[in-house]
Amino acid sequence: MRVDLAALVSAWPFLMTGLWFTLQITVVGVAGGIIFGSLLAVARLSRNRLLSGFATAYVNLMRSIPLILVIFWVFFLVPWAIGWFTNHGRPVAVGASLTIFVTFVLFEAAYYAEIVRAGFRSISAGQYSACEALGLSKFHSYIYILFPQAIRNVLPILLTQTIILFQDTSLVYVISATDLLGAATKIAQRDGRLVEMYLTVGAIYFIICYAASQLVKQLQGRLSYGAR
Amino acid sequence: MIEIRNVSKFYGAFQVLKNCNSSIARGEVVVICGPSGSGKSTFIKTMNGLETIDSGEIVVGNFRLAPGVTNLATLRRTVGMVFQNFELFPHLTVLSNVTIAQTKVLRRGKAEAEEKARSLLARVGLSAHLTKHPAQLSGGQQQRVAIARALALDPEVMLFDEPTSALDPEMVNEVLDVMTSLAKQGMTMVCVTHEMGFARGVANRVFFMDSGEIVETANAAAFFDHPKSERAKAFLAKILKH
Amino acid sequence: MSLLFEATPDGAGRYLDWIISGLAWTLCLALGAWTIALVVGTLVGVIRTFPDGILPRIGRVYVETFRNIPLLVQMFFWYFVLPELLPARIGMAIKQMDPPWGSFVPALICLGLFTAARIAEQVRAGLQALPKGQAQAANALGFDASGMYRLILLPQAFRIILPTLTNEFMTIFKNTSVALTIGLVELTATAREINENTFRTFEAFGVVTIIYLLIALIAWQVMHRIEQAARLPGIASGKA
Numbered sequence: 101m102r103v104d105l106a107a108l109v110s111a112w113p114f115l116m117t118g119l120w121f122t123l124q125i126t127v128v129g130v131a132g133g134i135i136f137g138s139l140l141a142v143a144r145l146s147r148n149r150l151l152s153g154f155a156t157a158y159v160n161l162m163r164s165i166p167l168i169l170v171i172f173w174v175f176f177l178v179p180w181a182i183g184w185f186t187n188h189g190r191p192v193a194v195g196a197s198l199t200i201f202v203t204f205v206l207f208e209a210a211y212y213a214e215i216v217r218a219g220f221r222s223i224s225a226g227q228y229s230a231c232e233a234l235g236l237s238k239f240h241s242y243i244y245i246l247f248p249q250a251i252r253n254v255l256p257i258l259l260t261q262t263i264i265l266f267q268d269t270s271l272v273y274v275i276s277a278t279d280l281l282g283a284a285t286k287i288a289q290r291d292g293r294l295v296e297m298y299l300t301v302g303a304i305y306f307i308i309c310y311a312a313s314q315l316v317k318q319l320q321g322r323l324s325y326g327a328r
Numbered sequence: 329m330i331e332i333r334n335v336s337k338f339y340g341a342f343q344v345l346k347n348c349n350s351s352i353a354r355g356e357v358v359v360i361c362g363p364s365g366s367g368k369s370t371f372i373k374t375m376n377g378l379e380t381i382d383s384g385e386i387v388v389g390n391f392r393l394a395p396g397v398t399n400l401a402t403l404r405r406t407v408g409m410v411f412q413n414f415e416l417f418p419h420l421t422v423l424s425n426v427t428i429a430q431t432k433v434l435r436r437g438k439a440e441a442e443e444k445a446r447s448l449l450a451r452v453g454l455s456a457h458l459t460k461h462p463a464q465l466s467g468g469q470q471q472r473v474a475i476a477r478a479l480a481l482d483p484e485v486m487l488f489d490e491p492t493s494a495l496d497p498e499m500v501n502e503v504l505d506v507m508t509s510l511a512k513q514g515m516t517m518v519c520v521t522h523e524m525g526f527a528r529g530v531a532n533r534v535f536f537m538d539s540g541e542i543v544e545t546a547n548a549a550a551f552f553d554h555p556k557s558e559r560a561k562a563f564l565a566k567i568l569k570h
Numbered sequence: 571m572s573l574l575f576e577a578t579p580d581g582a583g584r585y586l587d588w589i590i591s592g593l594a595w596t597l598c599l600a601l602g603a604w605t606i607a608l609v610v611g612t613l614v615g616v617i618r619t620f621p622d623g624i625l626p627r628i629g630r631v632y633v634e635t636f637r638n639i640p641l642l643v644q645m646f647f648w649y650f651v652l653p654e655l656l657p658a659r660i661g662m663a664i665k666q667m668d669p670p671w672g673s674f675v676p677a678l679i680c681l682g683l684f685t686a687a688r689i690a691e692q693v694r695a696g697l698q699a700l701p702k703g704q705a706q707a708a709n710a711l712g713f714d715a716s717g718m719y720r721l722i723l724l725p726q727a728f729r730i731i732l733p734t735l736t737n738e739f740m741t742i743f744k745n746t747s748v749a750l751t752i753g754l755v756e757l758t759a760t761a762r763e764i765n766e767n768t769f770r771t772f773e774a775f776g777v778v779t780i781i782y783l784l785i786a787l788i789a790w791q792v793m794h795r796i797e798q799a800a801r802l803p804g805i806a807s808g809k810a
Contacts, residue, residue, distance in 0.1 A: 164740075164786035165779055166747035169758050173779075176771045267640035273751060281643060294650045302643050309638035378706050404712035415707035419725045419802060429711035432721060463804030481711065 108296055111287045118283025119304065121197075125204055125269045125279065130262050132205030137212030142242060144217055155213070162210030167203075168274050174203040175275050196277045208265050215257050219250030256320040263312050267305065280304065329354040329485060329516050335374060335384035344370050345381070346540040354484075357517045359527040359548070362537035363563055368520045369412075371537065372487050375518065376400075376407040389484060405434070408478030412490040414470040416462040416477070422449065423458040426477045434481060441480075448476040452506050468499030472506055479510075486510065488519040522567065528552055536560045573764070573773040585764055592760030593781060595670065599677055599746045599756060604739065606682025607689050614686060615693025616719055629690065636687035641748050644684055648676035649752040670754055677749035685742055692734050696727030729800050736793035743785050757781060 143155035162170070178199055179191035186192065223246060231241035251258065270281040278286065280301055288297035330352040337345040344367045352358050360368045373379040375386060377393055377400040385394040391403045416425050426445035430436045436444075449455055452472040462470050471491055478486060488507065492500045504526050511517055511530050521527065527534055527548055534551040536544040538559045544551065555561045574586040618629035636644070653661035667675065700723060708718040728735070750759035761778035765771050 161779075161783065164744075165782040166744040166758055168747045168750065169761070169775065169779065169782065172758070172762060172765075173775055176765065176775070267638075270640040270642045271748070273642060281640070281646075294646075295654045298643065298646045298651050302639050302647060305640055305643060306635070306638045310634060313634075313638065373706075376710055378709060400709075401712060401714075404710060407710075409707075409710040411703055411707060411710075413701065413703050415701070415703040417704070417707075417722055417726075418805065419729065428721060429713065432717055433712040461803045461805075463802060477711070 107291055107293050108300060111284075111291075111293075111297065114287060115280065115283050115301070115304075118278050118280040121277070122266070122269050122279040122281075124197075125200055125272065126262070126266045128201045129204030129208045129265050129269070132201070133208030133212045133265070134216075134258075136205055136209035138216050138247065140209060140213035141216040141220060144213070145220060159210045159213050162207055163214070167207055167268055167271050170207045171200070171203050171271060171274055174206070175199050178202060196272075196275055199275065200272050200277055204265070204269070208261075208268075211261055212258070215254050215261060216250055218257070219252075219254035220246060222253040223249050252323075256316055256323065259316045259319070260313070263309050263316070266312075267309060270305075329356070329389065330375060330518070331385075331387040332375075333385050333387075335371075335381050335386060337370065337374065337379065337382050344540050345374070348384070348540075348542050350535060350542055350545060352516065352518065354516055355514045356533065357511045357515075357531045358519070358533050358535060359531040360518065360520045360535045360537060361522065361524075361527065361563070362543075363566075366537040367540040368537045369489055372489050372518055372520050375485075375487055376409055377403055378409070405481060406483060407485045407487060408481060408483035409487045410471070410474050410478055410489065410491045412494050414462070414467070414474045414494070416470055416474055418462050421459050421461055422454065422465070422473050425462065425473055426480050429477070430480050444480055445476070448479050449473070452476050453502075466499060467495045468502045471495065471499075471503045475503075475506055475510075485516045485518065488517065488521065490520050490522070492521065492523055524552070524567065536563065538563070573768060573770050574777065576768075579767055585768075588760050588764060589757075589777060589781070592755060592757040592778075595674070595754060596743065596746045596757040596785075599674065599681065599749060599754070600743045602678050603681035603685060603746075604742050606678070607685035607738075607742070610683060610686035611689025612693050612724070614690035615697065616724070618690065618694045619697045633687045633690050636684050637691075641680070641684050641745060642751055645677065645680050645748055645752050648680040649673070652676075673749065673752045673754040677746075677752060677754050681742065681745055681749070685738065685745070688738055689735070692731045692738070693724075693727060696731040697723055699730055700726055729802070732793070732797050732800060736790065736797070739793055740786055740789045743789060744782070 140155045140159055143151045144159070146152045146155075179194050182194060183189055183191040227245060227249065228241075231245050236245065269279055272279050273281050273285065276282065284297040284301040288294045332348055332350045335345055335348045336343065348371060360372060362368050370379050374381050374393075375388065377397075381393070381395055383395060385392060387393070388403060389406050391406060393400075393403060417428070420428060423442065423445055426448060427438070427441040430441035430444060431438060446455070446458070449458060452475055454469060454472055454476070457465060457469065457473075462473070465473065475486075475491075491507070492503050495503065500523065504523060507517070507519070507526065508530050519526075519531070531548045533545060534548050535542050536546075536551065536555075536557070536559075544555065544557050544560050546556070551560070552564065555564055574589065575584050577583070578585055578588060614629045614632050617625040618633070620626050653664045655661075656664070664676075665672070704722060704726070705718060708722040713722065746756055747758040749756055750762070755763065757778050761774045764774040768774065
């Protein structure tokens, strides 16, 4: 087999466009996932049975099914859902990007919710009582006192989940989106250069994820040192 | 039975054992004492190869241990060991703890191993607990199982590394009683311990260690009544106050 | 759910048959890959705890490689890239395997080795959580390395990691869906095919979603039973 470096060089800009989209999905997934996930976590801890029941069911459902299946669900259902509200029930064409952003927020939120919930449980019960004793409202207690502590306690797990999310973005391949892997696939098929393209994107994913996981490991060391 | 010649050991630049020499006869009971950090635990663990040595040699029976000697199977059969934290295997029953090395290391038959285990456990007073797991026993009971486990391989020498220091005070004696009766039956024993009553009553000789050196060796009565070195005097003054 | 009992366009059966076939491939792939993952993962986890030599480093390279590349990219590696890198005759033989084996075998190897890296990390963590004295006690009793790991250390380490292993076991069923990208018609691919044939999206994906939920429930039950059976008297769960 002959490796064609020139093909790689000419493909590089397109690969970077794909990587840019991969990063966009990651950022949206992380930001939206943590916000929605935190709401789910708070809902699960709520005394309102209906609220906590819904949150629990949602999290367990999402964690039981494959991400690819969720991508398909959203891909087929979002056009209907939007059409239902705006277009007298007829489906509306929706771009792949929107489908993907919605999917990742909905899906990753379930995973972040469990992590944030573990964070809340790691806070001593005294903190909750202290908030009440100070007369802080529920909302203020969570925003200023509880949430920051919860996040700090689970920061390494949160970041590790984010690396997993970054890897999961490659699954948007199933609806032919042009993320890093999608870009590589399109060039690979056009030029018949599967080997070079897939080895290259494998290396790019590896470098990013390995570097990130080493950073998390360092942070973990520093956090546990600070706790001593 | 045990010859220790010019044994030294380093942790990096730090010398934990400094040119140790001694000899222990068959049937002798030796107590090693000294302040914490004096290297006595490391010293006793060199005698069955759990700690490697950097120079010198140790001869146990027919086995010669020197730096770089790696096949320790014979040595491990000759020497039994009891640990400070018992180190029973928590996933096995009391009976299995005592049979597993017999069947898997010595390849004894199951029936023979169990019979041996039952008689040893009876000897340490634990016949009623054969099917329990270690976590269901008190510390003193666990340590007695650990002694039975080591004896099951018919060792010629028994090493005890602070066997009572992890125990609640009221359980110390039940373990010391087992050790005393073992000594009376003629077992060669090396014990790192702070139990001075045991040392005085049972040991033939006491080795006093400090800073990785064997500072003094004397018969037990002489050591307690007339310690020769200043360091031994200071150590005895300190522990006898308690 | 009437959809399930309607005839498929090829006239060979009902959509229910498609679902059953998809489910069977999902289960075969998950359980086969789990077996590979347990064996390889335990071996790699064990060698990572060796004190020195080349083996712990090989173990580390294995874990970092398989953990830091997306599963889908690894799927493509086994399916598209490897046959090209092998000698032409072997490469051709792989490419000409009859369907669905041509997809199933690479997917099995891929998912097995991918999950093995994750299990290896758990096994290593479990082994390192044991008191140092356990290995010393095993040594003092004359166990060789193999006996020490098999009889003394691993049974304890596995008890410690059972809860995380449960999570991993549930994950492997979900990860089988990635095999649809190399042409294995497992459960998710079946839903997509039914949808393409009938445009009855809700029913097609709904049935499959419920099946995944049931799989998760059963997988959890199985592991829960194992956890109960492995629990030691006198010790709270989750500890050795």
